[in-house]
Amino acid sequence: MRKWFRAAALLLAVAAMAMLFTGCDEALGGGTLRVGVKTDIANFGLYDEESGRYSGMEVDLAQMLCSELGYGALELVPVTTGNREEKLTNGEIDMMIATVTMTEERREAYAFSAPYYTDHVRIMVEESSMIEGLADLEGCVIGVRENTDHALSLVNYMAEQGMIQPVDGDAFDPETYSGAVTFRVIGTYAAVSDALESGEVDAFLADGSILSGFHDDGRVLLPDELSEQPYGVGMVKGSSLSGRVSEIIDRWLEDGTIATLTEKWRI
Amino acid sequence: MENNTATATEARVSRNRTIIRWIVMAVVLAAIVAAAMSVIGSFKLRTSEEEIYATNRIRVNTVIQTLEDGGAEQDELYQEYDEMYAAKLKNTKYYFARIDRATIDDRFARTAAEFAGMDSAAVIDAQGNVYSTWHCDYEFTRNRFNMLRSPGGDDRTTQPFNITGEDGVVRRFYGMEVAPGRILVFVQDWTKTQNTIRRMTSWGSILQHLVSVDTVSIAVSLNDYSYLYNPIDDLTGKDALQNGMEIEYLHDSYEGELTFGGEKWCAVGRQWNDAMVFVLTRATANIVDDGLLIGSISIVLTIFVLLVAAFGAIINRDNIRMGKMPHFISLIWRRNARGEKKGILNFNLDVAGKLLPIALIGVAAVAALSYYIQSLNALSSIAYEANWNTVRITDTLADNTESADVVNSEYKEMYLEKCTQIAEILEKNPYYVLIFNPDADNVHAQDVVRGDDGQVIAGLDSYGNPCWSISEQPFLRSLSELNDIEKITVFDENGRIMATNNKEWYFSVSDDPESQSYAFREILEDHQDVIAQDVSVDDEGSYRQYIGSVFHYYTVQNEDGSTAYVSLDDYNSQLAGTWEGSPILRHRGLVQISISPERLRAVTETASMYYVADHTTVHGTGFMTIFDDSDEHLCVYSRLADNIGKPAASIGHSADAFDPSGESYNGIDTLQGTRYFQTLKLTGGDYIGVSVPLSTVYAGRAELALMVLAVVAVAMLAVFLWSCCFSAATEKLYEESTDAESGRVRNEQEPFLLTMPSGKTRRVRSAAARWDAEYIPWNSKTPDQKFAAVTKVVFHCFATFLFLCILLSRAGVIPIDAINYVYEGVWSKGVNIFAMTNCAITLIMVFEIAMVIEIVIENATSSMGSRAETLGHLLSSVVRYGVTLYAIFYVLYMCGLDTQSLIASAGILSLIVGLGAQSMIQDILAGLFIVFEGEFRVGDIVTVGDFRGNVLEIGLRTTKIEDPTKNIKVFNNSTLSGIINMTKEASYAAIDVGIEYGESLERVEAVLAAELPEVKKRLPAILDGPFYKGVSMLNNSSVDLKILAMCKEGDRIQLCRDLYRAVYLIFNKHNINVPFPQVTVSYLREDEEKSDEDNAKHEIDRTLDKLTEDEEDDEEDETPVDKA
Structure with missing residues (x-):
């Protein structure tokens, strides 16, 4: 009898201890998912030095994928447009969710999911300039960042709209072009924004995602959407991940999860 | 011999094992109880958390209501500023266009800027060409300024917009067409304005007052995700997403945890326009509270359960020692080899019988105590919060008043400027005063209105419309519209109206010092140039502000005797010497404007107690009420409009709740049928009350009490079964216990067998033992006495612990609301929980101290001789009786009885008592004399009457004497007369x-x-x-x-x-004989014939008779002698 009691007592004591530790999380097994994200695009992938935190739609997407795929932890690896593909190929990252436009060449080189966001090149103007549409842009100075093809996109678009004669893409140079509009090529996006503020340029031409970071009360986006740029999750071709990720993204596009994300970040 | 030792050792070993068993069981039980209580604790935490969320849900709605009521409408203020600058443009245009048709030259920007009081101005045209600038250097041709270059025409200003310059300063651009093709541009440093507006209407100034203990309100802008207001870690203005906020939380509504600076907060958020408003409560706030609550209940529970377990252990052990085989029933048995029933698990009925009532009492006690502790806890934290709120309201009021003052002065400045501008305009343009011309076509002679002195002051046209009148002057009307002023009135040097834009032309500046307009006489009499009065409330409850400025008007006397008005320029030309006409006279008049700033009303309102009270929530459903300090304490503010104006008594407040000395009142009152926890305090001239419905206070009490009841019932049941069940092994112990030992135990404990009237027998100690101050060794105690001893020890430990808690809490080391409240809060005396707690604590403390005093006295006097001992005993009695009396009175006092009058009325009582207590007093006095005069002392051998014995004790009233046969006689001291003290000498x-x-x-x-x-x-x-x-x-x-x-x-x-x-x-x-009675018999020889026998017989008879007499005389036993 005494023996039984001892055993029971021990069991109860253990149970008591266990109860006291209720609520302790225990990490279940699983590896680490490494995702490359941007650090300087507001609302997509932005890194804040002070708090050490990433924020943005793509960051959220990475977290959601991580738990959906069953990984134990997520590691966010900062990438730039220049080095993201390299990091993917040499294995530093498992996938890149970093405003990667799915161009033809890229599609050949990597596996992509369906586009989770379709960006366009947009035109941002100051409200006080009273420019409301493409037609008002005639004679205006458009600010673009160097080494981008946005100017060409605009010109092509305007040609499509019948505003101007079509232009030869190869010979096109934004710095010298003088047609219905003129371009000012500026070194950084921030500088273009300042130029817009002071009125040096009448419009800011860039990806919508970029423009969203410079948007404020007195500025407005023209409704025109140029040059579609779908963003997708980029992975190594043939990896086991790509199939699962694509399937998940497809599902989320259908059931509105992605739409919620877009709404949340107001993009 | 050896066998005995062996058995004895065995017995001791098995006894020790029993003890270990009991200790193990106690530890396990304590662990189980701890586990159960932690589960309950987490339940309580969860309910507390739910409560917090529920309260905050209500709070956040209140906050948003406040915001909507006009506190934080920065947009409106920005709009007002926009309107103000637009008005400056319009004013300027009006001034220069209608009056001073100056060519707009290259100096115009400067002139206009100076006129309007702007730092920066420019004149441009629709293409952006610049004609004049003043501190203004922009490329107006750029598309950036398109909006500036396309005014709407007429008197419309352009849509203002901001440009952030390279220097980081935000500037706002306003434009208006002042002449065909000429746009006047004003540029304003908007950063300055932004700061001003923020200062006037900051989120902080509104949100910082909507707080409570451990609760704050924060707001996040949904435009740029920065903190509009966050007092935690000074985060106002910082980016929210990088500082504790997640973007998921920032839409619609949110409930959950937020972490700032390492601390967790329970937050409820709601979206309001372009902001997300949260109310946060520190998550740990209730943890400490709940922790203490659960902790104290657990301690109580454990103590009671362990006490019952101890009692069971004591009884069992004693029974084993006494070898008394108890009555039992076998729960589990088997048949042994001999076919007999052998119990494996038996249930001890004797112990069960003794233990059951104690266990039940324990369960009831724990349940009751847990309920009591909860109530105390809930009430005291409410009391704390309510009082905190009452204090806070004064601060809030002060802050609001300050803000209101700031806003007031800003407005004053603004409108003063307008007033002087208007005065200047009027000086240059006398056409506002048009003399009534009776010859005008549309005037009928009879349709005139004359003033008191016969002067015509108004005329009506054929339609009955006043024309060319001093009232509703069209010029003044335009001016007033442009400037958003309600009334413009121009007074002449006598204070009579010259012109006004509204119908009230009969008004004049009063001579009566009581009147409001009297102040403006100061301007007329050249004592002041401007007067800006504060906002006041007129009889209809509208807010109005009057501002006055001096202005001069110039008249000339016409040849026909009429008066004509000329302008300042004419006067200047007279001064310059170029005037050719009748002399111009200069007069000092007054321009007065009145404004009804509706927006001002909202801010001014906040500087009132009523506003603050309206926007305060206490613990969710509590509210504030305000009473004035009249005798009846009329209600001046209440959530329920019906109550306003009623005397406090009719609502249910008692008169003594209103303490004019400023002490706050805390109590539980029934107001209009519902029971509330109520505080009242005199603050700033009014009595501010906070009422919290008791149902909210006590929410969750019942469930927790039930859970505790369940736990304690289970624990008690476990202990009960454990104590009552015993196994075959224990049975052996009963048998092993030797007779000798059991006999000894019995003798030690209860040597005397007493038969009670009910027929039951009881074992008792001798009477003397009860009065013996002797310490009874543990083993000689009966189980009941052992239990009593254990309980006493536990009680003393508890009292010490309580004392420590009180010390720590009062010293602020570990503030316990309940304790602080019981001692600090001014409680209404009565049968309420705080008074009773105070009673209980005080009584425990007092009795403990009394006990300590008695022990000290005892120890001090025991070594100082018997006189000191007697004295000590007397002192102890005094202390004991005194403490009991004090306790009784204190309890009565706490219960609300007026003990002053009670003691006073005891005068008659004491007479009665005194008469009856005569003999008692006699006894007491006799006792005192005995002690002090030392007639006899404790330990003396005395004889009183025929009773001789040892003096056991000299008490206040009685003396106990014990004779050699151990009988004790109790004498009243007053009957101790004629004592023979046999101790003094040998x-x-x-x-x-x-x-x-x-x-x-x-x-x-x-x-x-x-x-x-x-x-x-x-x-x-x-x-x-x-x-x-x-x-x-x-x-x-x-x-x-x-x-x-x-x-x-x-x-x-x-x-x-x-x-x-x-x-x-x-x-x-030495061969000395101890004598015995001897009789010598001698007989006379008289008659030989007579029989010798007869004579001998005769003699023998006589001798025998004599001998018998002698025998009776002797004390000693005699050996009968027979010498016959």
Whole structure:
């Protein structure tokens, strides 16, 4: 009898201890998912030095994928447009969710999911300039960042709209072009924004995602959407991940999860 | 011998094992209870958390309501500023266009800027060409300024917009067409304005007051995700997403945890326009509270359960020692080899019977105590919060008043400027005053209105419309519209109206100092140039502000005697000498504007107690009420509009809740049928009350109490079963217990068997033992006494612990709301929880201290002799009675009885009592005298009447004396008269021994002289002697010798016996006979014929008779002698 009691007592004591530790999380097994994200695009992938935190739609997407795929932890690896593909190929990252436009060449080189966001090149103007549409842009100075093809996109678009004669893409140079509009090529996006503020340029031409970071009360986006740029999750071709990720993204596009994300970040 | 030792050792070992069993069981039980309580604790935490969320849900709605009521409408203020600058443009245009048709030259920007009080201005055209600038350098041709270059025409200003310059300063651009093709641009430093507006209407100034203990309100802008206001870690203005906020939380509504600076907060958020408003409560706030609550309940629970377990253990152990096989039933049994039923698990009915009532009492006690602790806890934290709020309201009011003052002065400045501008305009343009021209076409002679002095002051046209009148001057009307001013009134030097834009032309500046307009006489009389009065409320409740400015008007006398008005320029030309006309006279008049700033009303309103009270929530459903300080304490503000104006008594407040000395009142009152926790305090001239419905306060009490009840019931049941069940092994223990031991135990504990009237027998100790201050060793205690001892120890420990808690709490080390409240809060005396708690704590403390005092007295006096001991005993009694009396009165006082009058009325009572207590007082006095005069003391041997014995105790009232046969007689002190105290000196043991008549006295004396000293050596009780004292009596049959020995009184009787024995032995040794009665019979030889036999018989009969008489005389036993 005494023996039984001892055993029971021990069991109860253990149970008591266990109860006291209720609520302790225990990490279940699983590896680490490494995702490359941007650090300087507001609302997509932005890194804040002070708090050490990433924020943005793509960051959220990475977290959601991580738990959906069953990984134990997520590691966010900062990438730039220049080095993201390299990091993917040499294995530093498992996938890149970093405003990667799915161009033809890229599609050949990597596996992509369906586009989770379709960006366009947009035109941002100051409200006080009273420019409301493409037609008002005639004679205006458009600010673009160097080494981008946005100017060409605009010109092509305007040609499509019948505003101007079509232009030869190869010979096109934004710095010298003088047609219905003129371009000012500026070194950084921030500088273009300042130029817009002071009125040096009448419009800011860039990806919508970029423009969203410079948007404020007195500025407005023209409704025109140029040059579609779908963003997708980029992975190594043939990896086991790509199939699962694509399937998940497809599902989320259908059931509105992605739409919620877009709404949340107001993009 | 060996066997016994072996058995004894075995018994001891098995006893130790039992003890270990019990200890293990106690530990396990405590662990289970701890686990159960932690589960309950987490439940309580969860409910507390739910409560917090529920409260905050209500709070956030209140906050948003406040915001909507006009506190934080920065947009409106920005709009007002926009309107103000637009008005400046319009004013300027009006001034220069209608009056001063100056060419807009290159100096115009500067002129306009100076006129309007702007830092920066420019004149441009629709293409952006610049004609004039003043501190203004922009490329106006750029598309950036398109909006500026496309005014709407007429008097419309352009849509303002901002440009952030390279220097980081935000500037706002306003434009208006002042002349065909000429746009006047004003540029304003908007950063300055932004700061001003923020200062005037900051989120902080509104949100910082909507807080409570451990609760704050924050707001996040949904435009740029920065903190509009966050007092935690000074995060106002910082980016929210990087500082504790997640973007998921920022839409619609949110409930959950937020972390700032490492602390967790329970937050409820709601979206309001372009902001997300949260109300946060520190998550740990309730953890400490709940922790203490659960902790104290757990301690109580554990103590009770362990006490019952201890009682069970004690009973069991004693029964085992006494070998008393209890009545039991077998729960599980098996048949052994011999086919007998052998119990494996038995249930002890005896123990069950003893333990059951205690266990039930324990369960009830724990349940009741947990309910009580919860109530105390809930009430005290509410009390704390409510009082905090009452204090806060004064601060809030002060802050609001300050903000209101700031806004007031800003407005004043703004409108003062407008007023002076208008005065300037009027000075240059006298056309506002158009003299009534009776010859005008549309005037009928009879349709005139004359003033008191016969002067025509108004005329009506054929339609009945006033025209060319002093009222509703169109010029002034335009001016007032442009400037968003309600009324413009122009007064002449006598204070009479010259012109006004509204219908009230009969008004004049009053001579009566009581009147409001009287102040403006100061301007007319050249004492002041401007007057800006504060916002006041007129009779209809509208807010109005009057501002006045001096202005001069110029008149000339026409040839026909009428007066004509000329302008300032004309006067200047007169001064310059170029005027050609009648002399111009300069007059000092007054321009007065009145504004009804509706927006001002909202801010000014906040500077009132009522506003603050309206926007305060206490604990969710609590609210504030305000009473004035009249005798009836009329309600001046209440959530329920019906109550406003009613005297406090009709709502349910008692008059003594209103303490004019400023002390706050806390109590539980029934107001209009519902029970509330109520505080009231005199603050700023009014009484501010906070009421919280008790149902909210006590929410969750019942569930927790039930859970605790369940836990304690289960624990008690476990203990009960554990104590009552015993196994075959234990059965053996009963059998092993030896008879000798059980007998000894029985004797130790209860040697006397008493048969009660009910037929039951009880074992009791002697009466004397009850009064013995002697310490009874543990083993000699009965189980009940052991339990009592354990309980006493536990109680003393608890009292000490309580004392420590109170000290720590009052010193602020670990503030416990409940304790602080009981001592600090001013409680209404009555049968309420705080008063009763105060009573209980105070009584415990007082009795503990009394006990300590008694112990100290006892220990101090025990070594100082019996007089001190008696005195000490007396003091202890005094302390005991005094403390009890004090306790009674304190309890009555706490219950609300007026003990002052009680004691006073006790005067008559004491007379009655005194008469009845006569004998008691006599006893007490006698006792005091006995002690002080030392007639006898404790331990003396005294004889009172025929009762001789040892003095056991001299009490206040009675004295107890114990005789040699251990009977105790209790005397009232007053009856102790004629006491023989036999202790003071030594006593004498005296014996009388007889010797034969024929014996030689000298020989005997010699023998005694030799032997008696030897006797002294052999009898230690003899202090001195024995002494031979001589012949005491010549007795019938003996010569009696007296022998005396000195001894203690207590030894006297025994010593007498010893002396007799010693003397007898001495006589035997020396052949001294101890005499016995001798009779010599002699008969006369008279008649020989008569039978000798007859004579002999006759003589023998006579002798025998005589002998019988002698026999009866002798004390000693006689060996009957028969010599016949």
